[in-house]
Amino acid sequence: QAVLTQPASLSASPGASASLTCTLRSGINVGTYRIYWYQQKPGSPPQYLLRYKSDSDKQQGSGVPSRFSGSKDASANAGILLISGLQSEDEADYYCMIWHSSAYVFGGGTKLTVL
Amino acid sequence: EVQLVESGGGLVQPGGSLRLSCAASGFTFSSYSMNWVRQAPGKGLEWVSYISSSSSTIYYADSVKGRFTISRDNAKNSLYLQMNSLRAEDTAVYYCAREALFHWGQGTLVTVSS
Numbered sequence: 001q002a003v004l005t006q007p008a009s010l011s012a013s014p015g016a017s018a019s020l021t022c023t024l025r026s027g028i029n030v031g032t033y034r035i036y037w038y039q040q041k042p043g044s045p046p047q048y049l050l051r052y053k054s055d056s057d058k059q060q061g062s063g064v065p066s067r068f069s070g071s072k073d074a075s076a077n078a079g080i081l082l083i084s085g086l087q088s089e090d091e092a093d094y095y096c097m098i099w100h101s102s103a104y105v106f107g108g109g110t111k112l113t114v115l
Numbered sequence: 116e117v118q119l120v121e122s123g124g125g126l127v128q129p130g131g132s133l134r135l136s137c138a139a140s141g142f143t144f145s146s147y148s149m150n151w152v153r154q155a156p157g158k159g160l161e162w163v164s165y166i167s168s169s170s171s172t173i174y175y176a177d178s179v180k181g182r183f184t185i186s187r188d189n190a191k192n193s194l195y196l197q198m199n200s201l202r203a204e205d206t207a208v209y210y211c212a213r214e215a216l217f218h219w220g221q222g223t224l225v226t227v228s229s
Contacts, residue, residue, distance in 0.1 A: 036215060036216065038160075038216070040160075045210055045219040045220065045221055045222055046160060046210075046216070046219055047219070048216060048217045048218070048219075051215070061217070093159075095159065095160050097160075097162075097216065099215070102174045103162060103165075103174060103176060104150065104152075104162035104165070104215075104216065105162070106159060106160045106161065106162065107159075108159050109159045109160070
C-alpha cells in the first residue's frame with residue numbers, strides 16, 4: 001500500500017470548490033505530519049502551493065491566492081487541499097507530499113479538470 | 116529572486132554514467148538544504164536525494180541508493196548528482212529543489228537507452 005494515496009482525477013465547474021484528498025497509509029497518523037501541496041501544469045516544473053499541519057502550523061506559498069487552503073480530516077487520516085472559486089487556470093496536476101522516514105514521499109497526483 | 120538552473124542531462128546507454136549540475140542564485144545557497152526530484156515521462160514526482168546545507172546529512176531514495184551520489188559546492192553555489200549504473204527506469208526529468216521543495220528549477224532530461 002502506498003504511503004500517500006490521491007484520487008487520479010477530479011472534475012469541477014468554474015466558480016465551484018474542489019476538495020483534493022491525500023490519504024495516509026494506515027499506521028501513519030496524519031496529525032503528526034506537515035502536508036505539502038504542489039501544482040504542476042503541462043511542460044512546467046511543480047510549484048509549491050502551501051503546507052498544512054494545523055491551524056497554528058501552516059504556510060501559504062509566496063503569491064499563492066488565499067482561495068487555496070489546507071486542512072485535515074483526522075477521521076479519514078487525510079490531508080485536504082481546498083480550492084475555492086475555481087478558475088480555468090487551476091486545471092493542473094496536484095501532488096501532496098510528506099517527510100517520512102528520512103525521505104520525501106509524494107502521492108501519485110490528482111489531475112484536476114475545470115469544466 | 117531564487118533561480119535554480121539544472122544542466123548535464125542527455126542520452127546515455129544503460130550502465131553508463133552522467134553528472135547533473137544545478138546552479139543556484141538569488142539566495143544564500145550555503146544556508147539551505149537541497150534536493151533532487153525526478154519525473155518519468157507522463158508519470159508522477161519521485162524524490163531522489165537530499166543534502167543538508169553543510170553536506171553533513173544525506174539521504175537517498177531506495178531506488179537510487181548505491182548508484183547515485185549527491186554533493187554540493189557552497190563556494191560555487193552548485194548542487195550535483197552523480198548517476199552511475201544507469202537503467203532505463205532512470206529516464207526522467209531531473210529537478211533540483213530548495214529546502215522542502217519550495218523552489219524548483221526547470222529540470223534537465225535524462226534518457227537511458229541503447
